[in-house]
Amino acid sequence: xxxxxxxxxxxxxxxxxxxxxxxxxxxxxxxxxxxxxxxxxxxxxxxxxxxxxxxxxxxxxxxxxxxxxxxxxxxxxxxxxxxxxxxxxxxxxxxxxxxxxxxxxxxxxxxxxxxxxxxxxxxxxxxxxxxxxxxxxxxxxxxxxxxxxxxxxxxxxxxxxxxxxxxxxxxx
Amino acid sequence: xxxxxxxxxxxxxxxxxxxxxxxxxxxxxxxxxxxxxxxxxxxxxxxxxxxxxxxxxxxxxxxxxxxxxxxxxxxxxxxxxxxxxxxxxxxxxxxxxxxxxxxxxxxxxxxxxxxxxxxxxxxxxxxxxxxxxxxxxxxxxxxxxxxxxxxxxxxxxxxxxxxxxxxx
Numbered sequence: 001x002x003x004x005x006x007x008x009x010x011x012x013x014x015x016x017x018x019x020x021x022x023x024x025x026x027x028x029x030x031x032x033x034x035x036x037x038x039x040x041x042x043x044x045x046x047x048x049x050x051x052x053x054x055x056x057x058x059x060x061x062x063x064x065x066x067x068x069x070x071x072x073x074x075x076x077x078x079x080x081x082x083x084x085x086x087x088x089x090x091x092x093x094x095x096x097x098x099x100x101x102x103x104x105x106x107x108x109x110x111x112x113x114x115x116x117x118x119x120x121x122x123x124x125x126x127x128x129x130x131x132x133x134x135x136x137x138x139x140x141x142x143x144x145x146x147x148x149x150x151x152x153x154x155x156x157x158x159x160x161x162x163x164x165x166x167x168x169x170x171x172x
Numbered sequence: 173x174x175x176x177x178x179x180x181x182x183x184x185x186x187x188x189x190x191x192x193x194x195x196x197x198x199x200x201x202x203x204x205x206x207x208x209x210x211x212x213x214x215x216x217x218x219x220x221x222x223x224x225x226x227x228x229x230x231x232x233x234x235x236x237x238x239x240x241x242x243x244x245x246x247x248x249x250x251x252x253x254x255x256x257x258x259x260x261x262x263x264x265x266x267x268x269x270x271x272x273x274x275x276x277x278x279x280x281x282x283x284x285x286x287x288x289x290x291x292x293x294x295x296x297x298x299x300x301x302x303x304x305x306x307x308x309x310x311x312x313x314x315x316x317x318x319x320x321x322x323x324x325x326x327x328x329x330x331x332x333x334x335x336x337x338x339x340x
Contacts, residue, residue, distance in 0.1 A: 002199035004190035017257045019223070023216065023264070030208040031201060058186055065256075088182040096260040117260035118271055121209040125201050132186045133198045141177040148179070 004132065006032040010055065013038045014045040014062035014074065015094060020117070024061060024094070027124055042069030046077055053085035059131060061115065064095040064102065071095070072109055079110040079145045087145065088138060090131035094119070110146020112136075213264060220265035221306040227258050228306065231299045235292070243287035251295065252281040258302065266311045269318050273301050276325050283333045294328045301325060 011033055015021045021038040028036045037052070039045040042062070046069065049057065060078065064071040075091050078084050093106050096117040103114060113127045136147040192199055231254050238247035259274025277298035284291055301321050304310070310318055 002191070002193050002196045003202050004192065004199045005202075006190060006205075008189045009186075017260070019257075019261065023212075026212045027209045030212050031205045058189060065253075088180075090186070096256055118263035120264060121206055121213065125206060125209075129199070129201065132184075132190055132192070135182075135184050135186070138180040138182060139177060140180060 004129075006128075007034040009033045009058045010035040010052075011037070011059045011061060012045060012048060012057040013094075014040075014042065014060065014066070014071070016040050016063060016066045020063070020094070024119070024124070027119075027121065031125065031128070041066040042071060042074035042077075045069075045074050049078070049085055050083060056085040057089060059090045059092065059128070061092045061094050064093060064097055064106070072106060075106065075109045075111060090135070092127050092131065107149055108144065110144070112147050217265040220261075220267065221309055224258065224261070224265075224267070224270065225303070225306045227254065228299060228302050230254055231258070231302070235295055235299055238287065238295070239292055243289070243292055245286045248281045248284070248287055248295075252278055255281075255298075267305065268312070269305050269310055269314045269322070270302060272322060273298055273305070273325060276322075276329055277302075280329050280333070283329075291332055294325075294332060297328060298325060 006028075011028055013021050013024045013028070013036060015024070015038075018040070021040070025036040025038055037048055037057070039048050045060070045062065049060075060074075062071045062074055069077075071093060075093075078089060078091060079087055090112040091110065092113045092115050093103075093111045094115045094117065095102075098114070098116050106114070113130055115123060115127045136151070138146065139148050190199070231251060234247065234250045234254055238244070238251060241247050255274045255277045259271045259278060262268060262270025262272075262274060277295065280291075280294060280298070287295060304321070305314065305318075313319070314321065
């Protein structure tokens, strides 16, 4: 199996708990990630993303509850704001709030993966491999921009009304 | 889904950056790197009880403020915020009991609107339990003592949460 090298990866870690940003960035460093930047809240994260727009982050790992800008607001900015340097960047939600309602809200804002606290080497590694090996296509609609929320390919009994760029091109 | 919905397949730059072979479906992380990462956690776990103890002391301060101010919801929120961070770390460093009892306290603060003196006793019992666990280095499931601690707190919480439901 192909062994990945993470030395060219650049990851932004956002959490208001300094113990957590320290732990995650040290783990990423140990896993070989070349560049890890931390931010204590969504506001600082946005500033860092804009500052780094010429060489944008490859992955964002962010907590949910932060002041003054939360993880949800940060994700919304990343996916929908014109100033966002990379609207497609994988966003791994790092949270102890795993209640279905909160996860559903984040899913509808375009979250890529959820990494539940308390974390482990295994859970962090699995999320990294997931965003690398199993990226989902993006869906753009009037009220959503983000990874396809349908993770499984189940047969749908009705007509396919969703259009892909390829399908659209073929019809033209 | 309306007619304006469309799919986009962004190029997978991550795969290129990590050196994935073209066409390969999945890769792995260097096992040596995984061991290095585990060593980071093991090293921090040595210091964990000391720093967790400091975080639990902040809980005592927040609890006392809550008592002084009559158990208001805003003061409970402070306790909830602190214990949310504590519960999010325990299992990582080999103290799942911290996570379980922290979660029990967090859920309790969410289930009650404000706390009367009896409910504040339940809050304090949780904080005391957390302190005992770190002082006595009760890692893992804490054995028989850990199970008894959890059960005692569960009974206390259930009593008040059931009463809260009846009020609604």
